[in-house]
Amino acid sequence: MTNSILNIVVAGINYESKWLLIKRKRGDYITKWALVGGKIEHNEEIKESILREIKEETSLNVRWEGVKGVINERLVEKEKKSKIRHFIIVLCQVSVENDKVLSTEEGELQWFSEQEIINKKDEIIPSDYYMLTEILQKQETKQLVEVEMIQEKEKLMLSKLLEY
DSSP: OOOSOEEEEEEEEEETTEEEEEEESSSTTTTSEEEEEEEOOTTOOHHHHHHHHHHHHHOOOEEEEEEEEEEEEEEEETTTTEEEEEEEEEEEEEEESOOOOOOBTTEEEEEEEHHHHHHTGGGBOHHHHHIIIIIITTTOOEEEEEEEEEEETTEEEEEEEEEO
């Protein structure tokens, strides 16, 4: 466990009513579907960071649309009742002109319809599912969201959600 807070950018990437998700091969939440994104590098602007992460993970050239919200996410291990990860996530919106993606070493990429997202709920990181269904699909903007998730073995559960 680390006491540092990771600053992350993720993006809603939509093409013809489908959302692009990545099934992580490494890092946190391995084997879960997630929004595309990653760590903000030192001295990097938010816009620069998300455009770089999307290009690295998908090969897509995207157009910046803006920030949809900031999420303060904490991951708690149920058995030890201890916080094991803490993220500040900047949720961005981008637009794309085509759906041609290349899977990379980061993970498998797939486009999901809104119904497919609902059907795959248990396979998607709970906080990312919230961002998809409550912010991106509803075209909302949230100034700040507090999320706490409980990890029990391989299972992730959303335990706390506060919207400001």
